[in-house]
Amino acid sequence: MKVPLLDLKAQYEPIKNEINKAIFDVVENQNFILGETVKRFETKIANFIGTKHAIGVSSGSDALLISLMALDLKQSDEIITTPYSFFATAGAISRLGAKPVFAEIDEKTFNLDANEIENKITSKTKAILPVHLFGQIAEMDKILEIAEKYNLKIIEDAAQAIGSEFKNGKQAGTFGTFGCFSFYPSKNLGCFGDAGLVTTNDDELAEKIKILRSHGSKPKYYNKFIGGNFRIDAIQSAVLDVKLNYLENWTKKRQENAKTYDELFKATKLTEKITLPYTCKGNKHIFNQYVICLEERDKLMEFLKLNGIGSEIYYPVTFNNQECFAYLGYKQGDFPKSEKCAKTSLAIPVYPELTLEMQEMVVGKIKEFFSRW
Numbered sequence: 001m002k003v004p005l006l007d008l009k010a011q012y013e014p015i016k017n018e019i020n021k022a023i024f025d026v027v028e029n030q031n032f033i034l035g036e037t038v039k040r041f042e043t044k045i046a047n048f049i050g051t052k053h054a055i056g057v058s059s060g061s062d063a064l065l066i067s068l069m070a071l072d073l074k075q076s077d078e079i080i081t082t083p084y085s086f087f088a089t090a091g092a093i094s095r096l097g098a099k100p101v102f103a104e105i106d107e108k109t110f111n112l113d114a115n116e117i118e119n120k121i122t123s124k125t126k127a128i129l130p131v132h133l134f135g136q137i138a139e140m141d142k143i144l145e146i147a148e149k150y151n152l153k154i155i156e157d158a159a160q161a162i163g164s165e166f167k168n169g170k171q172a173g174t175f176g177t178f179g180c181f182s183f184y185p186s187k188n189l190g191c192f193g194d195a196g197l198v199t200t201n202d203d204e205l206a207e208k209i210k211i212l213r214s215h216g217s218k219p220k221y222y223n224k225f226i227g228g229n230f231r232i233d234a235i236q237s238a239v240l241d242v243k244l245n246y247l248e249n250w251t252k253k254r255q256e257n258a259k260t261y262d263e264l265f266k267a268t269k270l271t272e273k274i275t276l277p278y279t280c281k282g283n284k285h286i287f288n289q290y291v292i293c294l295e296e297r298d299k300l301m302e303f304l305k306l307n308g309i310g311s312e313i314y315y316p317v318t319f320n321n322q323e324c325f326a327y328l329g330y331k332q333g334d335f336p337k338s339e340k341c342a343k344t345s346l347a348i349p350v351y352p353e354l355t356l357e358m359q360e361m362v363v364g365k366i367k368e369f370f371s372r373w
Helices: 008-029 036-049 060-070 088-095 140-150 203-212 234-267 297-306 323-328 336-344 356-371
Strands: 053-057 078-081 099-102 125-129 153-157 178-182 196-200 290-293 345-348
Touching: 008 036, 008 234, 036 053, 036 196, 036 234, 053 060, 053 203, 060 088, 060 153, 060 178, 060 196, 060 203, 078 088, 088 099, 088 323, 099 323, 125 140, 140 153, 196 203, 234 290, 234 356, 297 345, 297 356, 336 345
Parallel strands: 078 099, 078 125, 125 153, 153 178
Antiparallel strands: 053 196, 178 196, 290 345
16 A cells, blocks of 8 residues: 555545536636636635635745735845745745845744744844744744834745634734735645735735736736736636635544544654654644654655655755855854754655555554664
């Protein structure tokens, strides 16, 4: 038996008739760019997340980029963010000529440590960009206090956190000036290609995002801003509109699978060898990834691969060690907690269709791995 890191075919099979009909309807009406299909999805997902506006865009990376564009960043502006995330988090800042300023993470949650933010603030700081990594919301209560104290904007990178909740019950994407989501196929809510979303409760900024996603023009050919082609496709909106109906059940199954892993690892005493995911009290963790940490990470990954079990490293290189960010002047060792996570973290399968037998195989093989070392 093989256990892939993710099985999208297993997700598609029971809902394929609905998906295929939704796609066919778009093909029949031939309205592929924006239009009623997109509007319907935007309204539906805004209601789900609990935000006033939800604007579909071309990807999660572009959601970050267009949100930063809407803030009219200047080259001297600084954005405080984490050094441990997917490249787009810091890449979007640099692409606009602004400066990413990194603050250390909490190694239990992998998220930005709110206690590390304030000493990074300067007169050039314009915003804080926390990431809700692996499906758990960052310390937004403390981050909001800091942002209010220094009059800073907040852009939430919620690419992996659709449906996650903070201890006050608020969902990811509802705290900041903007919330940025990804619908990349591997996400808990994934489309059939690339797509993303920007959320906001600000009417003026919502309108600006809508204008920016169509080259900054309103009306057509009359350009108010320098924008880009950041529009979401109608076909992707149609797919997501169907899948959104199943998201809460998929999330519950991921949470159940995470709990099963916790129990299996504890029963086999593997918690002496590995560190399990940590959920902050009161938080709703949606487990976009189930990430364990261990010193023998690379060897375990190779062993699992040889035994037909998928796994992945998220993420092997921290931003301060990325060649493209060398100009920022950071060096190896500047963020020891982030660098430790980069060397020890490993995601194992947690997708909704995972069976108990498959999970027992994963844990059994990890136990077998340690028995050989």
